Amino acid sequence: MRYWLDDLYSGVVTVFQTLWVGLRYWLWTYDPRRRTFTQRYEYPELPVPIAPRFRGFHRYDLTSCIACERCARDCPVGCIHIGKVRQENKKGFRVTDFTIDYAKCLLCGICTENCPVDCIFLGASYDLSCFVREGCIVDFSRLPLEIAWGRATLNPTVVAASRAIQNPVHGGPNA
Secondary structure, eight states, X not given: OHHHHHHHHHHHHHHHHHHHHHHHHHHHTTOTTOOXXXXXXOTTTSOOOOOTTOOOSEEEOTTTOOOOOHHHHHOSSOOEEEXXXXXXXXXXXXXXXXXXXXXXXXXXXXXXXXXXXXXXXXXXXXXXXXXXXXXXXXXXXSSOHHHHTTSSOOOHHHHHHHTTOOSOSSOOTTO
C-alpha cells in the first residue's frame, strides 16, 4: 500500500510540475517586452544573425575541383552528383555538372572533410525557399562563379536563372 501511495504522490507532483512549466511559458508569451520574430530581426530586409560555425548551403569552387568524386562517395544520402568528361590531350577531367539535391541533403558536412583541394565547404546561406522540388536541385557548375564561391547570395532566382545555361561557366583547373 505504501508503494502505491508513493507512486500516486510522484505522479501528482510530476503532473503539477509539468503544468507549471506550461503555465510559465504561456505567461511569458504575454510579456510586453517580448517582440515577434520579425520585430526582433526584420527578417526579409535584414538577415538573421548567424553563429560563426553555422552550417548552411554549400559553396563550391569549380575552378579548383579535380572531379575526384570523393564528396559524392562520402555523402551518406547520395545527394551529390558529379558529371565529368576526360579531357582530350590533357591530364585529368573536366566537370560538366556538380549538382546537390537539397531536398535530400542533411547539411552534415561529411562531403567537405575529405576534399583533397578544398573546393567544397559549407557556407552561411540558409534561405533557399522554393515552391517545387526541382528548385531544391542546385547545379553549381552553371551558377555564376561569385555566387557558387559564396561572394554573393545563393537565392532561388539565381538557381532558376542557372537552369537556362547549358554549359558550365568555367572549364575547371585544367582548362
